[in-house]
Amino acid sequence: xxxxxxxxxxxxxxxxxxxxxxxxxxxxxxxxxxxxxxxxxxxxxxxxxxxxxxxxxxxxxxxxxxxxxxxxxxxxxxxxxxxxxxxxxxxxxxxxxxxxxxxxxxxxxxxxxxxxxxxxxxxxxxxxxxxxxxxxxxxxxxxxxxxxxxxxxxxxxxxxxxxxxxxxxxxxxxxxxxxxxxxxxxxxxxxxxxxxxxxxxxxxxxxxxxxxxxxxxxxxxxxxxxxxxxxxxxxxxxxxxxxxxxxxxxxxxxxxxxxxxxxxxxxxxxxxxxxxxxxxxxxxxxxxxxxxxxxxxxxxxxxxxxxxxxxxxxxxxxxxxxxxxxxxxxxxxxxxxxxxxxxxxxxxxxxxxxxxxxxxxxxxxxxxxxxxxxxxxxxxxxxxxxxxxxxxxxxxxxxxxxxxxxxxxxxxxxxxxxxxxxxxxxxxxxxxx
Amino acid sequence: xxxxxxxxxxxxxxxxxxxxxxxxxxxxxxxxxxxxxxxxxxxxxxxxxxxxxxxxxxxxxxxxxxxxxxxxxxxxxxxxxxxxxxxxxxxxxxxxxxxxxxxxxxxxxxxxxxxxxxxxxxxxxxxxxxxxxxxxxxxxxxxxxxxxxxxxxxxxxxxxxxxxxxxxxxxxxxxxxxxxxxxxxxxxxxxxxxxxxxxxxxxxxxxxxxxxxxxxxxxxxxxxxxxxxxxxxxxxxxxxxxxxxxxxxxxxxxxxxxxxxxxxx
Numbered sequence: 001x002x003x004x005x006x007x008x009x010x011x012x013x014x015x016x017x018x019x020x021x022x023x024x025x026x027x028x029x030x031x032x033x034x035x036x037x038x039x040x041x042x043x044x045x046x047x048x049x050x051x052x053x054x055x056x057x058x059x060x061x062x063x064x065x066x067x068x069x070x071x072x073x074x075x076x077x078x079x080x081x082x083x084x085x086x087x088x089x090x091x092x093x094x095x096x097x098x099x100x101x102x103x104x105x106x107x108x109x110x111x112x113x114x115x116x117x118x119x120x121x122x123x124x125x126x127x128x129x130x131x132x133x134x135x136x137x138x139x140x141x142x143x144x145x146x147x148x149x150x151x152x153x154x155x156x157x158x159x160x161x162x163x164x165x166x167x168x169x170x171x172x173x174x175x176x177x178x179x180x181x182x183x184x185x186x187x188x189x190x191x192x193x194x195x196x197x198x199x200x201x202x203x204x205x206x207x208x209x210x211x212x213x214x215x216x217x218x219x220x221x222x223x224x225x226x227x228x229x230x231x232x233x234x235x236x237x238x239x240x241x242x243x244x245x246x247x248x249x250x251x252x253x254x255x256x257x258x259x260x261x262x263x264x265x266x267x268x269x270x271x272x273x274x275x276x277x278x279x280x281x282x283x284x285x286x287x288x289x290x291x292x293x294x295x296x297x298x299x300x301x302x303x304x305x306x307x308x309x310x311x312x313x314x315x316x317x318x319x320x321x322x323x324x325x326x327x328x329x330x331x332x333x334x335x336x337x338x339x340x341x342x343x344x345x346x347x348x349x350x351x352x353x354x355x356x357x358x359x360x361x362x363x364x365x366x367x368x369x370x371x372x373x374x375x376x377x378x379x380x381x382x383x384x385x386x387x388x389x390x391x392x393x394x395x396x397x398x399x400x401x402x403x404x405x406x407x408x409x410x411x412x413x414x415x416x417x418x419x420x421x422x423x424x425x426x427x428x429x430x431x432x433x
Numbered sequence: 434x435x436x437x438x439x440x441x442x443x444x445x446x447x448x449x450x451x452x453x454x455x456x457x458x459x460x461x462x463x464x465x466x467x468x469x470x471x472x473x474x475x476x477x478x479x480x481x482x483x484x485x486x487x488x489x490x491x492x493x494x495x496x497x498x499x500x501x502x503x504x505x506x507x508x509x510x511x512x513x514x515x516x517x518x519x520x521x522x523x524x525x526x527x528x529x530x531x532x533x534x535x536x537x538x539x540x541x542x543x544x545x546x547x548x549x550x551x552x553x554x555x556x557x558x559x560x561x562x563x564x565x566x567x568x569x570x571x572x573x574x575x576x577x578x579x580x581x582x583x584x585x586x587x588x589x590x591x592x593x594x595x596x597x598x599x600x601x602x603x604x605x606x607x608x609x610x611x612x613x614x615x616x617x618x619x620x621x622x623x624x625x626x627x628x629x630x631x632x633x634x635x636x637x638x639x640x641x642x643x644x645x646x647x648x649x650x651x652x653x654x655x656x657x658x659x660x661x662x663x664x665x666x667x668x669x670x671x672x673x674x675x676x677x678x679x680x681x682x683x684x685x686x687x688x689x690x691x692x693x694x695x696x697x698x
Contacts, residue, residue: 060619252592253541257506261546264510284504313622313645318638366635369502369627370587375618391504405503408631412508416494417460418631427490429462429469430439 007089007218014222021229025300028338032293037245047380048244057378061307067122071158074119075236078165081112085218095172098186109187113169116162117191123158130155137306140315142325147232147304154233161220168213170195171206178203183210235303239379242301245294246380251371254388257283284392287353288334291389298381299331308373308383314366321366323373323383329358330386355390364390365402439476441490442523452487454479455525457539459532460495461662467669468531468662474691475531475555481696482567486529492519496538503628510546513538517548527551529558531687533589533661534626540593554589556599556660559690563605573695576608579655581689583610584645584668585620586661599660602686606693611652621645625663646671650681657683 037044050056055072058065084097098105129135130151138151170192175183180203189196199206228234260283262274285291308323309315315322333354340348355364367387374382394400401409408418416423445452456479462472479486497512516539520528528550530536540552553561562568570576581603589595596617603610615621624634624641634640646668649657657668668683684692691697 250537250541250593252537252588254501256510256542256545260506260510264507264514267511268514283506311619311621313624313641314635314637316621317624317634317641317644319635321635362635365632366637367627368587368622368624368629368641370622371591372587372619372622375591388502388504392506393504395504396507401503401505402632404632405628408499408503408628409505409508412495412497412500412512416512417464418495418499419460419464421464423491423494426458426463426493427439427441427488429458429464429472430437432437432473 001092004090004092010219010222011086011089014226018225018229021226024338024342025229025234027341028334029293029296029300031289031334031337032291032296033289035292035294037294040248043248044244044246047246047248048240051246051378051380052239052243055378057376057380060376067125070115070118070122071126074115074122074162077115078112078119080108081165082218082221085214089214089218094182094184095186098184105186106188109169110190113166113189113191116165119158120162120166123155123162127152127155127159137310140306140309140322140324141320142322142328143304143306147328150231150233151304153227154231157220157224157227161217161224164213164217164220166192166195167199168192168210168217171199171210171213174199175203175206175210178206180207232302232304235301235379238297238301242297243380245297247294247382247385251374257392259283282393283396284394285386285389286355286393286397288330288337290393291330291354291386295330295382295386295389296334298383298386299327299334301379302327302331302381303379304328305378307376307378308381311372311376313368313370313372319362319366320360321363323387326359326363326383326386327381330354333358355393359390361394361400363387364394437473437476437480440487442487442492442525443490445487446523450485451524453485454527454529455520455523456486456488457496457528457530457532457535458488458493459530459535459662461666462531463493465662465666467665471662471665471685471687472531474685474687474697475529477691477696478555478559478562478568478687479529481694482562489519489523494519496535498534498538499628499631501538501542502626503631509542513543513546513548517543517546520548520550525550527553529553529555531555531662533586533592534663537588537592554593554595554598554660555687556589556602557595559686560598560601563601568605568690568694570605570607570690570693573698574692576606576656576689576693579606579608580653581606581608581610581656581658582613582649582652582654583616583686584613584623584649584657584659584664585617586659586664587620587622587626589660590620591618599658599686602690603658606689608656611654613648613652615648621648623659623661623664623667625667630663630666642667642671643674646674650675650677654681656689657681658686658689659683660686 058068087096088094130138169189172183173189173192174196176185199209265272266274282290288296304324306324312323340350364387369384371384374384411418411420415421458472461468494516495512497509501509528539533554536552536554559568583600583603622641623645659665659668665683665685672678672681672683
């Protein structure tokens, strides 16, 4: 009874703490400017089903795709088992689904076991890729101590959870065979059945092992759940809304700023009365509150896999720009602004900004706007949109474009071409020289 | 060579005529010497198949694309609205562009500012003409045995999902088509996009166009094909960097089409 109460208290604490942290992230995302992504729900649902559920953009890298699929399916399916574990924990029962589900229960447990083994295989392979093979994709200026540790913490946590799950089953299986009280037979154990000969023969020791693993597994899951909001691993939740709210327009199309349209129309036609627009006070973005909530959701969805950076032409050729860094900087700044609000209230302003404190001018001007990063992202994150808004701020608010671009602007404005040619010569090509 | 007659919208309007399609030449196509040649070849194709077309000539102005990508939304919208006024004054319905950047901007970004036209890129026009049987690959230079690789312009490929149209112009030739590892949606940028064409690159270890041409040259092609005037400049510079202008030609698909059909003779 005491154990059941302790379990209940741990569950409540874990879920409460998780909810608080998720709400903080939601609040941080909502620091962004409004953008309407409520149109075309059917199309959006299809994108989410394909890209997030179906993982269709992962397949460009087949090895990572297969390993990730093991972990992904394992994660989703084994959560069904967690439901049983929670019910058993609350009511002191043992494998409560076994009796009602009958033979199907054996199929379920067997498939969980196989998936757990595949997850173990996947995460160990991921650890090897990161720490022994040292894949280039997992390095870079932005991959400092914390992002590297974050990745390893998650992978090691999954190794421990899966090991505990399989050891628990192995002990349970052995106890069932012994006919131990409370351990009513139920389940089929194709993987842990192989482990059980390694365990001691004493019933008391087996019960200690089984209980210890049970507690470690479920408390571990609660701990993992609460680690998510602090980690790049939050993508397992945000991947779904983030793909749902994807940009559905062609990648080449950049948004037309409505606030600029009003001013330009007023300039061309003095009698023009602008329709009110819901945009912030600034042209472009200097800090995270100038970006849209979707830009910020992108940032919290990023799991730092580095596919974007590994295909970025600027990064490949040694420039400072890394699209992954753009996303990580945006997220870190949003979190910092959020923490400031928590500590000092809504009106507090620190002396930092996303542009300059986090992202340098050299980075934003190195982008070729080629969309390789957005194409590569498995969860439809758009680093280019952020880069463009930072450029807009630098140009329209500060007139701080590189000098050669200022020349180009001057040429477009005066000659109608980016080069210094006379508009009167525009048809000269008609006569072959 | 057949005489090339290029009518302007103003000339047609003066005669009370209107064209089937407007050929939007673009700034590079108008002023860049290399791109001017491609512009004339697009006209040769239009003339050859008998499509009634016209250009804006001196009434054309920059679409605003480089300004927009460089963050100058004001200048972009000024250009866009001025161009839309010109296009609407001539009641233009259909536009073919010689540049993926003009194509993308007019097709995707002008409608939000009131400019609604059917816009195609010249690779799509060529594909359409091939499909209709109006364009073949006969009567001109033979590409038999030539090795050709196609470089996808970002604003045509990833930007607008046009991957097959430019390849259609090459598939009709009796040539050997080879793909770079980074092709289609994985294509590597030439380095010119996002207004990079108009500035020096940031500090790095290599120029992007060299990275790209290295990949193309590793296939030992006779021709590197593309369909964007900016890619043309970057790739040609890359080939020049290795002094390979004699062995490797960088050609637009419009030029290849003109050669294959002997329209330049």
